[in-house]
Structure formats: C-alpha cells, structure tokens
Amino acid sequence: MQTMATHHCPAMLISAPASGQGKTTITAALTYYHRQQNRKVRVFKTGPDFIDPQILSFACGHPVYQLDLWMMGEAHCCELLYQAAADADVILIEGVMGLFDGDSSSADLAQTLDVPVAAVIDAGGMAQTFAAVAYGLAHYRADLPFAGVIANKVGSPGHAKLLLEALPENLPLLAAMAKDDGVGLPSRHLGLLQADEIGDLDLRLARAADLLNSLALCRLPEPVAFAPITASPPPRLLAGKRIAVARDAAFSFIYQANLDCLLAMGAELAFFSPLTDSALPEADSIYLPGGYPELHLQTLADNVAMKQVLQAHHQAGKPIYAECGGFLYLLERLTDHDGHCANMAGLLPGSAQMQKRLVNLGMHSLQLEQGEIRGHSFHHSQLTTTMQPFTMSNPQRQRSHSENFFRVGSLQASYLHLYFPFNPQVAAGFFL
Known part of the structure; x- marks a missing residue:
C-alpha cells in the first residue's frame, strides 16, 4: 500500500x-x-x-x-x-x-x-x-x-x-x-x-x-x-440528476465547495441567469443561491418569462432550494434601500424590505431529517410572511437569532447559507 x-x-x-x-x-x-x-x-x-x-x-x-x-x-x-x-x-x-x-x-x-x-x-x-x-x-x-x-x-x-x-x-x-x-x-x-x-x-x-x-x-x-489527509467521497445520491444553478450579478454568493460537493455526489450542473435568461436549462431541480437581488430589482421584476418558468417548475413538483437572496427572489415582493418595491417570482407568500441596519448575523446549525448541517446568516432585509416554518436554526452566538427554514411543496428556502460538505446527505435532500 x-x-x-x-x-x-x-x-x-x-x-x-x-x-x-x-x-x-x-x-x-x-x-x-x-x-x-x-x-x-x-x-x-x-x-x-x-x-x-x-x-x-x-x-x-x-x-x-x-x-x-x-x-x-x-x-x-x-x-x-x-x-x-x-x-x-x-x-x-x-x-x-x-x-x-x-x-x-x-x-x-x-x-x-x-x-x-x-x-x-x-x-x-x-x-x-x-x-x-x-x-x-x-x-x-x-x-x-x-x-x-x-x-x-x-x-x-x-x-x-x-x-x-x-x-x-x-x-x-x-x-x-x-x-x-x-x-x-x-x-x-x-x-x-x-x-x-x-x-x-x-x-x-x-x-x-x-x-x-x-x-x-x-x-x-x-x-x-x-500532513496527508483524505476523506471518503460522499455517496452518489445525485447520480443522473441535473441541477440548474442561478449565477449572475444578482446571485453570486455560492461556495465553490458546495458546487464541488454536488458534482462529487454525481450531479450535473447547468448555470443560468435570472437577470437575462428567459428559460431554464433542462433540469431536475434548481439552486438559487444568495446575492444582491435588491440591486437588480427592476430587471428581475421585468423578466416575466423567467418568473413563469420558475412557477411552472414548482407547480410540476420539482425541487427548488433557495438561500438568502434566492429566497427573497421567490417572495411576492421585495423593497430596496431606497423604498422602491417590485414584484418577484411569487412562489412564496410574503415580502421583504431592506433595512438600514443589519438584521441578523451569525453561525447556525440546522437539524433536518437526514441530520445536522451548518452555515451562517448575514442579511439586511426584514421578512413579512404568513408561512409557518418547517423548523428553525440554532444560532451559535448570543447576539444572533434563529432563522426560519421553510418548506412549501418541493421548495425549501431560508436566509441561511449552508455548507454542503458538512453533511452531503442533507445537501442532497434539497435536490431530490
């Protein structure tokens, strides 16, 4: 050996x-x-x-x-x-x-x-x-x-x-x-x-x-x-699955390690832009990472074709996973720092408004059926919604507060930015 x-x-x-x-x-x-x-x-x-x-x-x-x-x-x-x-x-x-x-x-x-x-x-x-x-x-x-x-x-x-x-x-x-x-x-x-x-x-x-x-x-x-150290590769739970990943100026907060983890589990990744594309790549599930949707409010609102294909994907019961900025984009409305309000994709009931002060910052642990996964939150927006959370995160610092984790059909979303390699089994569950 x-x-x-x-x-x-x-x-x-x-x-x-x-x-x-x-x-x-x-x-x-x-x-x-x-x-x-x-x-x-x-x-x-x-x-x-x-x-x-x-x-x-x-x-x-x-x-x-x-x-x-x-x-x-x-x-x-x-x-x-x-x-x-x-x-x-x-x-x-x-x-x-x-x-x-x-x-x-x-x-x-x-x-x-x-x-x-x-x-x-x-x-x-x-x-x-x-x-x-x-x-x-x-x-x-x-x-x-x-x-x-x-x-x-x-x-x-x-x-x-x-x-x-x-x-x-x-x-x-x-x-x-x-x-x-x-x-x-x-x-x-x-x-x-x-x-x-x-x-x-x-x-x-x-x-x-x-x-x-x-x-x-x-x-x-x-x-x-x-010193040498190697971990066992994650199980190929996503073999044969194609994931459409949003990536443009509005949605760019994504760990390279998360993409690596999805690939290691057998997924194929196809990138698209909610800002400029009118259609989704052929895909089994969608990943909407965080970013700055509030800086591209009107462009996102005006891209009606993209909002319609996201709605059709959701109505077909296909998985969608959204984090922070991606979560805001799936709400009904978003208001930026200057008070300008625009209609978003409307897959989730509620709205969010950007605040002058930081709303939440800290490290979080999230417990789901497949186990624990860890990440963080960092956002300036305040959410208003009638949705009831599926579960809540456990913040690791006293000055931070819990974040709600939502499930609506095949859609899972929250303010959390999660680190997939901590628990690939949990991460795979977002896309299955």
Missing part, C-alpha cells in the same frame, strides 16, 4: 489587529505579486465570506475556498490545504476581523492548522508604536505560530525605515505597502464590491503589487508541512 507524502509549501495566514486594516487588499496584492514571480498561488478565506473570495479569486486565477473550524470541521480544513499544497508554490489565507476576535478566531485557525500569522498593521500615524502593536499580537497567546508583520499605508521610505528599525529581530517585516488611495477596494453594505463590479480591478492589483515591493523586500513565507 502506497503511503501518501507530506506536502511542504510556503504559507501564512494574513490577519490584523482589527477589521479595516487592509487584509483583503494586502492578500490580493501579495497574490498578484507572487503570480508576477511565476509562482502558483492558492488562496483561502477564513470564515463564511462570499465577497472577499471573489477579489482573491480574480487575483490568483483559481477558486478560493473557505476555512472555518466550526462550519467545516478541522479535518475538512486540513484536507483542502493538503490538496492545495500538492500544486501550489505559496498558500495565503486571509483572516477575519481582528486576530483574536470571535468564537473561532483567525488565531484559533492558525494554531490548529499550524500556519504562521502575518499581521497587517495600518502604520498611518505610527512609528515605533507599530513595533509595540506587532509585539503584542505575536506574544498575546503562547505557542501561536507567527511569521512577522506587514506594514500598510506607509508614508515614505523614511517611514518604512523607522518601522523596520523598531521591530525586534524575531519579528521580521515581510512587506510594506505605501499609502495610495488608488489601490483601495470600494465597498457597500455587505462588504466590498464584487470583483466583476470593479472595472479597474486588474490595474488596482497591479499597482498594489508594485507598491508592496517598493519600500521593503517582499519576502516569501517559510514552508509549512501539510
């Missing part, structure tokens, strides 16, 4: 003292820089995020996968990293929030996976204090692997020299990004704009990569040993 080899690959988890320090910009710039050096880069994103991975995927030229110990499990995270290390010259993992923030923090992930941390620190308005912040991050928790620091928004070569001289020898400066408003990434209420919406993204990333290597040598991280 052949023994699987350990893969060694330079890797680091890019974190920060807080949100807003520039983690995504720095991670994308590093990715772009290493690609310019003809290195194969594989990128991961900590936590349940759809938007940052789009930017990072654009930068690296490959799908970006999530890493979350609670939603995915340690073994699955290790498996994804092991697979990436077999082909990559460098692995970069973008963290979430501040390094130690949250119930399953970036520090927890780095320590569990033994991937060293590179701390991005906004150096604007700081000199020697930069080193104090770096020292605190590196030593706050014992045995945390720490690669060094990356200075962001550095004012000048002289400023970079001050930062470098203040750091102790065991805290190397891995890179320094000069301050430049032209490399920032624009945002909206759920985070950054999607990659396809930033028309000059390639120019921004190229500029960022140049700036990253202009003030200090951009250093390649040290190799990490990724």
Whole structure:
C-alpha cells in the first residue's frame, strides 16, 4: 500500500489587529505579486465570506475556498490545504476581523492548522508604536505560530525605515505597502464590491503589487508541512440528476465547495441567469443561491418569462432550494434601500424590505431529517410572511437569532447559507 507524502509549501495566514486594516487588499496584492514571480498561488478565506473570495479569486486565477473550524470541521480544513499544497508554490489565507476576535478566531485557525500569522498593521500615524502593536499580537497567546508583520499605508521610505528599525529581530517585516488611495477596494453594505463590479480591478492589483515591493523586500513565507489527509467521497445520491444553478450579478454568493460537493455526489450542473435568461436549462431541480437581488430589482421584476418558468417548475413538483437572496427572489415582493418595491417570482407568500441596519448575523446549525448541517446568516432585509416554518436554526452566538427554514411543496428556502460538505446527505435532500 502506497503511503501518501507530506506536502511542504510556503504559507501564512494574513490577519490584523482589527477589521479595516487592509487584509483583503494586502492578500490580493501579495497574490498578484507572487503570480508576477511565476509562482502558483492558492488562496483561502477564513470564515463564511462570499465577497472577499471573489477579489482573491480574480487575483490568483483559481477558486478560493473557505476555512472555518466550526462550519467545516478541522479535518475538512486540513484536507483542502493538503490538496492545495500538492500544486501550489505559496498558500495565503486571509483572516477575519481582528486576530483574536470571535468564537473561532483567525488565531484559533492558525494554531490548529499550524500556519504562521502575518499581521497587517495600518502604520498611518505610527512609528515605533507599530513595533509595540506587532509585539503584542505575536506574544498575546503562547505557542501561536507567527511569521512577522506587514506594514500598510506607509508614508515614505523614511517611514518604512523607522518601522523596520523598531521591530525586534524575531519579528521580521515581510512587506510594506505605501499609502495610495488608488489601490483601495470600494465597498457597500455587505462588504466590498464584487470583483466583476470593479472595472479597474486588474490595474488596482497591479499597482498594489508594485507598491508592496517598493519600500521593503517582499519576502516569501517559510514552508509549512501539510500532513496527508483524505476523506471518503460522499455517496452518489445525485447520480443522473441535473441541477440548474442561478449565477449572475444578482446571485453570486455560492461556495465553490458546495458546487464541488454536488458534482462529487454525481450531479450535473447547468448555470443560468435570472437577470437575462428567459428559460431554464433542462433540469431536475434548481439552486438559487444568495446575492444582491435588491440591486437588480427592476430587471428581475421585468423578466416575466423567467418568473413563469420558475412557477411552472414548482407547480410540476420539482425541487427548488433557495438561500438568502434566492429566497427573497421567490417572495411576492421585495423593497430596496431606497423604498422602491417590485414584484418577484411569487412562489412564496410574503415580502421583504431592506433595512438600514443589519438584521441578523451569525453561525447556525440546522437539524433536518437526514441530520445536522451548518452555515451562517448575514442579511439586511426584514421578512413579512404568513408561512409557518418547517423548523428553525440554532444560532451559535448570543447576539444572533434563529432563522426560519421553510418548506412549501418541493421548495425549501431560508436566509441561511449552508455548507454542503458538512453533511452531503442533507445537501442532497434539497435536490431530490
């Protein structure tokens, strides 16, 4: 029996003292820089995020996968990293929030996976204090692997020299990004704009990569040993089934791992656009993921042909599974942030209205007949409906509240974004 080899690959988890320090910009710039050096880069994103991975995927030229110990499990995270290390010259993992923030923090992930941390620190308005912040991050928790620091928004070569001289020898400066408003990434209420919406993204990333290597040598991280781990393939419960998956500017919040899981269970995937298509692909079931339907309200409302074919699919008793934005699209009406209201597909009774404040955010566990599946919710809309929930989710954080899970005939929908590989049997049930 052949023994699987350990893969060694330079890797680091890019974190920060807080949100807003520039983690995504720095991670994308590093990715772009290493690609310019003809290195194969594989990128991961900590936590349940759809938007940052789009930017990072654009930068690296490959799908970006999530890493979350609670939603995915340690073994699955290790498996994804092991697979990436077999082909990559460098692995970069973008963290979430501040390094130690949250119930399953970036520090927890780095320590569990033994991937060293590179701390991005906004150096604007700081000199020697930069080193104090770096020292605190590196030593706050014992045995945390720490690669060094990356200075962001550095004012000048002289400023970079001050930062470098203040750091102790065991805290190397891995890179320094000069301050430049032209490399920032624009945002909206759920985070950054999607990659396809930033028309000059390639120019921004190229500029960022140049700036990253202009003030200090951009250093390649040290190799990490990724031990072999393989999971049993999921049962082929969807063999012979064809699933129509909505994918366009309004419906783009979908884990690549979810698509991989459906394919591994034997499904064939056919993509369509509720914005522009007038017909569905020939399919046994439909997957409507989350996204920004509120930003495309009138286009969705005006595409009567698509709404009619969705209704016919439902009336024929064929499965439909919808998450968050896809769920909103199936309601009777949706009102955007400016108060504009439009008719949606009308498969579910009720309406939703976008709110100025976040309505729910958190990790959730959902228990169905086939077992437990995990995911998260993150939405700014408020639902009004006469539907009674089939069941309710169990939130993992006190500040989050339960989400209703609805079944109407062959249609299943909720605000939840679920991670299919956690329980493929449950995921298959959405499409059978």
